[in-house]
Amino acid sequence: MKEYIYYYQSPIGYIRIKGDDEAILAIDFAEEGQNKECYPEHIKDCITQLDEYFAGKRKSFDVSYLLKGTEFQKKVWTELSKVSYGEKVSYKDIAKRIGNEKAVRAVGTTNGKNPVSIIVPCHRVVGADGKLTGYAWGLWRKEWLLEHEKKYK
Structure with missing residues (x-):
């Protein structure tokens, strides 16, 4: 499955959004990186929701994510x-x-x-x-x- 990485500029540094064709897999802080132009809809939704969160307009998230762990x-x-x-x-x-x-x-x-x-x-x-x-x-x-x-x- 293809993986996508988007570097989101937040007020507290770059946030790396990592996902595949179905879900968000990771969100963490990183150095600036290069963004591509084509992303699945759930990554675009995540970016929009982070914009809303940092603007004080969103209090919870409803993006599709996958938790991998025990x-x-x-x-x-x-x-x-x-x-x-x-x-x-x-x-x-x-x-x-x-x-x-x-x-x-x-x-x-x-x-x-x-x-x-x-x-x-x-x-x-x-x-x-x-x-x-x-x-x-x-x-x-x-x-x-x-x-x-x-x-x-």
Whole structure:
């Protein structure tokens, strides 16, 4: 199956959108790259929805994406996708929600491996004390995303 990569210029750096003919496979931060002219509709939808999100007009995403990982990882990422716009939860909250309260560290590790950041909002997970902790793309981006959502909540 053919893969497509689009480099989206966001207020917090370039976002690489990777997909195939059927779904979004990954969204992460990257250096600037070269865009092509022809993309499947779901990638165009993703670009439009990111535009709306960064403009403060979109609070949830409805693009088609595929989560590849273990059953545990998929369970965590699915639970993350239920965290509302502007809401903050702890790693322990997510562990409880998936029925495994002792899996806090594993939830943290899985959170850091989220393949579709922003769309599956791993940036909304904070430490038990409410402080910002770990974000694969830099704490400054996590803080920016949370402040952005607070502004448009």
